[in-house]
Amino acid sequence: MMNEPHETGPHxxxxxxxxxxxxxxxxxxxxxxxxxxxxxxxxxxxxxTDVGTTPDVEPIVSRYDxxxxxxxxxxxxxxxxxxxxxxxxxxxxxxxxxxxxxxxTWVERHTTTAGGTTFVDSPDGGVDGFASAPRVTxxxxxxxxxxxxxxxxxxxxxxxxxxxxxxxxxYRTPDGVILVDEExxxxxxYCVVACPYGARYLVPAGGDTxxxxxxxxxxxxxxxxxxxxxxxxxxxxxxPVGARTFGDLNDPSSPVSVALRENPTKVLKAALGTxxxxxYVGLEGEAEA
Amino acid sequence: xxxxxxxxxxxxxxxxxxxxxxxxxLPRFHIALPHVALPHVALPHxxxxxxxxxxxxxxxxxxxxxxxxxxxALGGAAFGAVTLYxxxxxxxxxxxxxxxxxxxPRAAGAxxxxxxxxxxxxAQDASIHADVSxxxxxxxxxxxxxxxxxxxxxxxxxxxxxxxxxxHAAIAGRPSTFPQVDLAxxxxxxxxxxxxxxxxxxxxxxxxVTHPLANLPECTTCHAPGGLKKVPSGHEIVADAVCLACHGxxxxxxx
Numbered sequence: 321m322m323n324e325p326h327e328t329g330p331h332x333x334x335x336x337x338x339x340x341x342x343x344x345x346x347x348x349x350x351x352x353x354x355x356x357x358x359x360x361x362x363x364x365x366x367x368x369t370d371v372g373t374t375p376d377v378e379p380i381v382s383r384y385d386x387x388x389x390x391x392x393x394x395x396x397x398x399x400x401x402x403x404x405x406x407x408x409x410x411x412x413x414x415x416x417x418x419x420x421x422x423x424x425t426w427v428e429r430h431t432t433t434a435g436g437t438t439f440v441d442s443p444d445g446g447v448d449g450f451a452s453a454p455r456v457t458x459x460x461x462x463x464x465x466x467x468x469x470x471x472x473x474x475x476x477x478x479x480x481x482x483x484x485x486x487x488x489x490x491y492r493t494p495d496g497v498i499l500v501d502e503e504x505x506x507x508x509x510y511c512v513v514a515c516p517y518g519a520r521y522l523v524p525a526g527g528d529t530x531x532x533x534x535x536x537x538x539x540x541x542x543x544x545x546x547x548x549x550x551x552x553x554x555x556x557x558x559x560p561v562g563a564r565t566f567g568d569l570n571d572p573s574s575p576v577s578v579a580l581r582e583n584p585t586k587v588l589k590a591a592l593g594t595x596x597x598x599x600y601v602g603l604e605g606e607a608e609a
Numbered sequence: 610x611x612x613x614x615x616x617x618x619x620x621x622x623x624x625x626x627x628x629x630x631x632x633x634x635l636p637r638f639h640i641a642l643p644h645v646a647l648p649h650v651a652l653p654h655x656x657x658x659x660x661x662x663x664x665x666x667x668x669x670x671x672x673x674x675x676x677x678x679x680x681x682a683l684g685g686a687a688f689g690a691v692t693l694y695x696x697x698x699x700x701x702x703x704x705x706x707x708x709x710x711x712x713x714p715r716a717a718g719a720x721x722x723x724x725x726x727x728x729x730x731x732a733q734d735a736s737i738h739a740d741v742s743x744x745x746x747x748x749x750x751x752x753x754x755x756x757x758x759x760x761x762x763x764x765x766x767x768x769x770x771x772x773x774x775x776x777h778a779a780i781a782g783r784p785s786t787f788p789q790v791d792l793a794x795x796x797x798x799x800x801x802x803x804x805x806x807x808x809x810x811x812x813x814x815x816x817x818v819t820h821p822l823a824n825l826p827e828c829t830t831c832h833a834p835g836g837l838k839k840v841p842s843g844h845e846i847v848a849d850a851v852c853l854a855c856h857g858x859x860x861x862x863x864x
Contacts, residue, residue, distance in 0.1 A: 339674050347678060355685035362689035384710070401783045403776040405745050412749045413715045429782045452780040466782040491702045501705035531708070545712035554716045554749075560741040560776060561787070 384548045386494040390597075391542055392569040394579040395470045397602035399563040402427050402468035407447040409558030413543060415528040420444035422521045424540040425472040425555055429454055430606060433461040438606050465605055470564060472555070473498065473519035473540035474588065474596030481511035481520060481539075490537065496597055497542050505536035512537060516589050517596075542566070569597070715749035718742075722750060732808040737788075746772055746807075773801040796854065804855070815855045828852040 410416065410425045426445030431454040432438045441455040446468075454466055475498055482490050482498060489504035490511055512520045525534035543553035547566070551557075556564045567574030576599075579585075585599040722743040723730040733739060744750055746768040752760045779789035796804070804812040831838045832852075 339671070351678075351681055351685065354682070355688070358686050358689035360689075386706075398784060401776055401787050402780070405775070409716060409744070409749070431782070449775050449778070450780050450782065452778070454781045463781075468782050488701075493702075493706055499702070499706060499709050501702055503705065531712075541709060543714075544706075544709045546714050546716075548710045549714075551714060551718065554714075557716050557718060557742050558745055560738075560745055562740060 386548075388570070389495040390569040391475070391496050391547060392567065392576040392580070393472070393475070393542070393598040394565040394576050394583075394585065395472075395598065395600050396563045396565070396579070396583070397430075397467045397469050397600060399561045400427070400468035400470055401561055401563075402429060402446055402450050403560065404446040404449055405558045405560060406470060406555035406564060407445055409554045410540075411447070413546075413554035414530050414541075416530065416538075417524055417527045419524070419527070420447045422524060422538075423447070424519070424538070425470065428469045428471055430465075430467055430469050430603075431456055431463055432465040432606060433458060434464050435461065436607055437461075467602060469600070469603070470555075471517070471519070472598060473515075473542075474517050474594065474598045475540075475542065477595035477597065478593055480514040480516060480592075480594065481537075484510045484514040486510065493544075497544055497547075498539070499541055499544065500537050500539065502531050502533040502536045507535040507537065509537070515539075516592050516594065713751070715751050716742075716744050717749070717751040717754045719744075721754045725754075729808045732806065736808065736810045738808075738810050768807075771800070773805070818853070818856050822853075 404427055407420075407423060407425055407427060411418075411423065414424060416422060416424060421444075423445045426442055426447075428440050428442040428446070429450055430438050430440055433456060435458070437458065439454065439456050441450070443450065450468075454463070456463065475496055477496070479492060479498055482492055485505075486508065487504050487506055489501045489506070490498060491501070492498050507522055509522055512522060520537050520539045523529050523534045523536055523538045527534075530538050543551070543555075546553055552566050553564075556566045565575045565579045567576035569576060569580075571577060579601070580599060583601040584604060585601050586603055587596040587599055588603075719730075719742050726743075730743075733741070733743075747765040750765060753763055753765055774792055777788060777790055779791050783789055804814070806813060829852075830836065
């Protein structure tokens with residue numbers, strides 16, 4: 321009996337699993353709507369129980385669609401006068417700590433000598449202005465260029481800070497602004513050291529705090545509460561010489577798009593591949609940092 | 610065509626049917642398993658006879674199918690649980706983004722100021738400072754300009770003249786086209802606002818001296834409290850050399 325040839329049809333399954341094709345298809349027909357239904361149900365449940373965080377009221381301006389925008393920033397170093405009003409305005413707007421060490425934006429003075437070396441001084445982030453002479457540590461060096469460079473978070477498209485955050489507290493919104501979730505941030509400071517632009521700090525206790533929570537990482541948000549209701553960031557409003565330009569890169573008529581079209585620009589530390597959304601005019605003469 | 614060698618020609622006999630050697634195909638399933646007396650020794654699973662091993666395969670496949678079906682169901686439920694706005698879902702940061710959005714702006718913007726302070730705004734709009742924000746000197750004004758009557762009654766800080774220097778002091782690094790002054794050489798007699806209107810920025814020249822200055826003693830000999838000539842009210846006595854910095858002849862006085 322064992323040695324009898326056993327004829328099998330060409331369409332027989334290679335082995336019998338006790339479950340035929342019909343059963344599998346039936347199960348699939350039941351399972352797929354079940355999956356969709358369960359996700360919808362959970363979505364509905366979470367929305368129902370999430371009253372505190374998602375307000376029902378409409379914003380003052382029409383509903384903001386983050387996916388429709390791509391915020392960008394242009395700093396014109398040919399215009400900047402180093403007055404520090406942007407730093408003052410940012411501190412006031414965002415309830416930053418008094419100490420000038422904790423700042424979201426700051427102004428540097430870049431002094432380039434004939435040898436190609438660029439010296440940077442930024443006393444207290446430029447909040448109180450600058451000394452009349454730049455700080456150059458090479459005695460007798462011939463200064464070829466001195467200019468002010470306003471600094472802020474680059475809102476990198478390829479951001480090291482979001483990559484290193486161990487708890488997913490810092491993230492990128494669809495409009496290209498990197499924000500910090502103060503409820504998730506554990507204050508480890510990893511993002512502070514990971515940022516190649518030094519744009520982050522940990523909010524100290526005992527003083528003004530942007531969101532009322534000390535001990536978490538903080539950084540420039542492009543004044544997210546302003547730009548999402550149609551205002552410009554506070555530093556852009558404050559700049560008396562128009563050295564800071566903000567706008568939507570998706571809109572070809574926005575001030576940033578115009579500035580990018582009309583000027584040669586560069587980004588800081590381009591070799592790192594962070595793809596910043598902050599562009600600089602007038603830094604062509606400087607060696608790559 | 611060369612003939613085959615003799616030893617191959619002997620094998621090459623196409624006219625004789627080769628015996629059909631067909632190996633018996635083993636039944637693959639639906640078999641009545643023979644009662645094989647297995648030795649009562651603990652064998653590793655790969656040492657099972659082929660028949661018994663096939664049985665294991667079938668059973669495993671059945672259990673596997675059930676497992677897959679169960680995992681799909683449970684996985685779907687888990688996906689639903691972590692979906693969208695839940696604490697670990699793909700858009701878990703949405704509430705935080707909303708919280709950042711809900712912060713209240715403190716800087717109002719120049720248009721808000723203009724609606725009440727028209728005269729100052731008009732003067733400034735006609736000046737070289739047309740693009741300078743009101744809040745650069747007066748501080749953030751959103752609360753002051755808000756709906757609260759109490760907040761509107763608050764007075765924003767009136768800046769001292771020293772704030773001019775933060776932009777117009779001559780320091781290295783400012784664009785050469787930007788108007789800068791050496792503060793000590795420009796005016797050392799006090800606040801910038803003594804000459805410059807804070808909004809139109811135009812320097813209001815003080816009256817120039819009309820009498821000849823030759824062979825005269827110091828200004829304060831006559832122009833002093835109790836002197837022959839009156840000093841304009843609100844004008845403190847400054848050192849003699851300083852007087853002419855502002856009141857000197859139009860041709861000679863400093864800018």
